Amino acid sequence: RSKVTTRKGAEVAKKEPPRRKSEFDEMVEDCLSSTAPVRSLKPKEKAREAERERMGLISKAKDEEMKKMNKMKKEFANPWPIGPPGLDLISLGLVDVEKLPKYELTVEDGRRLAKENSRVLMRKHRQRQAAETTLLRLKKEAIEALPENLKAAALVPDMTPFPVNRFMATLTPPIEGYLEKVMEAAKKSSAKEKLR
Structure with a gap:
């Protein structure tokens, strides 16, 4: 058994590393030290x-x-x-x-556009919900229509990962030649940077 010998009356100095502030502490400090955005x-x-x-x-x-x-x-x-x-x-x-359009909006125009945007987003959300409900109902009906030996296999979920060498499934068809256009532009910009 090893013993740590210390002199009588001398305090043992504990060397602690400097404590790093957590993200929460930093956020609290920023909130407390921040100024009011608009003075009343x-x-x-x-x-x-x-x-x-x-x-x-x-x-x-x-x-x-x-x-x-x-x-x-x-x-x-x-x-x-x-x-x-x-x-x-x-x-x-x-x-x-x-060629980018520049907009000069008033407060009333902004509120009107925000309401219109909210309506459009809500309409899209409802359509998506309805489509998903229909797909689930059709899936259940298709499983019920299968014979007994295939029904048990159909109820087991397929957990195989999506192939890495394929593009992810999208709701809209891909634009022809878009990826080649972006890659070509990226090559040109990287070539310009190398010349600099």
């Missing part, structure tokens, strides 16, 4: 803020608000990527940035 000001406070701005005095909260607004404007000014980074349609040259 009374009319009197708004007038005082405007007067201070005229004099050239900007409060810290107003300065942060202005920085956030400028950052958001810059983000919305750049064209959003269509697809995964590096293979998005704009950088591959398949979509022209000038």
